[in-house]
Amino acid sequence: MRPGRPGLARGTAPLPIHRELTLEPVVDARGLGRDFVRTTGPLLRRRRERVNAVHDVTFSVAPGEIVGYLGPNGAGKSTTMKMLTGVLTPTRGRLRVCGLEPARHRTRLAARVGVVFGQRTALWWDLPLRDSLALTRHLYRVDAATHSARLAELVDLLDLGPFLGTPVRQLSLGQRMRGDLAAALLHDPGLLVLDEPTIGLDVVSRSAIREFLLRRNAERGTTILLTTHDLGDVERLCRRVVVIDHGRLVFDGGLDGLRATAPTPRVLVVDLAAPADPVEVAGARTVRVEGPRQWLELSANPAEVIAALSRSHAVADLTLREPDIEDVVARLYARGRGAEAPAPGGTAD
Ligand SMILES: Nc1ncnc2c1ncn2[C@@H]1O[C@H](COP(=O)(O)OP(=O)(O)OP(=O)(O)O)[C@@H](O)[C@H]1O
DSSP: OOOOOTTOOTTTSOOOHHHHTOOSOSEEEEEEEEEEEEEESOGGGOEEEEEEEEEEEEEEEOTTOEEEEEOSTTSSHHHHHHHHTTSSOOSEEEEEETTBOTTTSHHHHHTTEEEEETTSOOSOTTSBHHHHHHHHHHHTTOOHHHHHHHHHHHHHHTTOGGGTTSBGGGSOHHHHHHHHHHHHHTTOOSEEEEESTTTTOOHHHHHHHHHHHHHHHHHHOOEEEEEOSOHHHHHHHOSEEEEEETTEEEEEEEHHHHHHHSOOOOEEEEEESSOOSOOOOTTEEEEEEETTEEEEEESSOHHHHHHHHHHHSOEEEEEEEOOOHHHHHHHHHHHHTTOOOOOTTOOOO
């Protein structure tokens, strides 16, 4: 993949004018809802129950934004993405994507939206990647010259050249994802909807995909809406996140606002000279102990806590951990479950 343009810092590039002309939101959801009817219970006493997978969700996405659509497992993210792309019809509410009603105008919408589901491929499994990409030209009725110019550009940017002749089923996950992104962008959509675009990828592939998306957004103004459990994606890509939990919107705003919504204390990781009972010092609460290592959530100035700690214990090493976005989101999700915030070092899910 070609390195990014020097000086193209996140969030600093102006939008290309051709995309900025439309002031209408690219996605406009108001009071959006979707129910499912599910059968539960033992065989002879089957009951039908209604599940509110998405409930009264209102948000919009402006042209050129990159918005993360986050939530814990089962929150309703995929259901929302399926409604946005016309796969599912909403039960309630009003939904417009690129000015169209997705479920009614699915074919017209497909010409304006690129979709990638990280867990599934849109490519033809048995065909070489080159042929699979050639077929998308016919799906979207792109003329041959335009298609080959776009393909050449995407092959270059996504570094697809070395495996264009390889059948899709033989591609690695990272190669396949790059192929899927190319397929989703060959008709030059204004909106890219990505469901877990970096799932299962190694660090290098993840980073390459993120840089590619940032560049696409900065240079062509492509609007991007993505779901992800990888908060590295969020930190690198999104200036704004929409968080849903149990189908309801619980946050819509910037990352700083998210941090303020679920304030998360700094953590002092202390390696004592020997294992000990949980440390008790003013201005700190021990939240985890593993052998000689203890995690202290701070409510006071770290310098005061460290001074008090060194008076009462033999300390071998200390690290002060600023809360990262993963800690903040873990706290927000835990609050939705009515649970205690997870101990530092736990996972967001
Ligand atoms: N076809 C369906 N029939 C019945 N229930 C469904 C169906 N699809 C989703 N659900 C339910 O709707 C809720 C939301 O599911 P959804 O797949 O949208 O969540 P998600 O946020 O994408 O989760 P994950 O992060 O695990 O992919 C869940 O309770 C799920 O069981």
